[in-house]
Structures are given as C-alpha cells and as structure tokens.
Amino acid sequence: MGIISYIREEIQVIRERDPAIKSNMEVLLYPSFKVILRYRIAHKLYIKKHYFLARWISQRAARKTGIEIHPGATIGKGLFIDHGSGVIIGETTIIGDNVTLYQGVTLGGTGKEQGKRHPTLEDNVMVSAGAKILGSFTIGENSKIGAGSVVLEEVPPDCTVVGVPGRIVRMGNKKVPRSDMDQIHLPDPVLNDIRSLQAENEKMHSQLIEMLKKMKCMEEDGYECGQK
DSSP: OOHHHHHHHHHHHHHHHOTTOOSHHHHTTOHHHHHHHHHHHHHHHHHTTOHHHHHHHHHHHHHHHSOEEOTTOEEOTTOEESSOTTOEEOTTOEEOSSOEEOTTOEEEOOSOOOSSOSOEEOTTOEEOTTOEEESSOEEOTTOEEOTTOEEOSOBOTTEEEETTTTEEEEOOSOOOTTTOOOOSSOOOHHHHHHHHHHHHHHHHHHHHHHHHHHHHHHHHHOTTGGGO
16 A cells, blocks of 8 residues: 555544544644554564664654554554553554554553463454553454453453453444444443342332231231221
C-alpha cells in the first residue's frame, strides 16, 4: 500500500469512529494518527533488525503523543486509539484488524513469560479506558473489554469482560467496535446475580408476611375467617 493510500485509510478509520472530527485536516492533529504512522515506519525497521533506529522512532513518538507502541508489535489494519494518553502496547503483542483502544489501556506481560509475552487481540476487539490485558493469551474477535477491567486469561470470541479480575459475559455474534462504541453500559453478571437474589428475597419476605397474616387470622377467628 502506498503512503497516500495508507493515510487516506487512516483518516477514514478515525473519522468513522470519532464523532468529534469535523474535517480531514483535524485528523492530522490526532495522536493516534501520528503514532500509527511512526509505528509503521519503526516496525519495518525492526523487521530488518535495525533495532536502535526503530526504538528511537518509537520513543520519540511516545514522548510526543503519550502512546507507547513497541516497534516489534504486530498491528493489523484499522487500529483506532481514542485520546490515547497512557496507552502501552508491548513487543510481542498481536493486534488484528479494526481494533479500538481507549486511553490508559495496557497490553502488557506479567514479567514471567519468555518469548511471546503479550496478548493477542483478534479482529473487531474494543478495549475501554483504563483496562489492562496482561499475559500471552488471546482476546477473541468481536469481544469488548469494559473500562478499568483487568484481564488475566483468555477470552472467547463475542464476549464482554468486566471487573477486576475480568469476568466473562457472552454477548452473541456481532461486531462491536464499528457499530457500538459504548464502553460504559456493559452487562455485569455479579450485579445481575445480586439483583436476582434481592428479588427472590423480597418475594420470600412477601410470602412470609402473608403466611403470618393467615396464621394470625386463624388464631383469632378460626379456620373460617377467610370466608368472612
């Protein structure tokens, strides 16, 4: 792909997923746009084993944008980093196509692995603000990681993860990031269980009150009180 075609594609990706953009010229100011262009250059140098030059470019980009992408990471088409401050993408991270990352996201390792140390994000994954994905495992396609979640194990496709540590909620087959950028209103299985228990408790309480009323009625008026 030529540089002009690539720039046009990146502009389209950012405009599609950020409603604040009013013109193509604004995209040129975006940290996401700047850091991805520099990553592509650094990654080519890294593949050719020009490690120092690759890291020099990536570190300059990190200082200017607040987004740190190791040049060894493998990133597909259509990555969108919204705002971006504090985003960290480790060396052996693999990112598929049309992935969305929000500010404060870490795609890191646990410090224990050798070789492949960082996560793999398949196509159409969305990782919300402040989420941490730590370790060498896969986040399945079309999955959504809730804000502030800490994910420490594999996530199947078409799921939502919430909480610390992350809890998996299956959502069904649909692509998430391009059609639904909502990173707040996510299902919470623990909260759902608590609400279910509350409803059961209220039902039992109502039944108990009714039984006590009937027992009192029987004590005062005998078995025929219900017919009065």
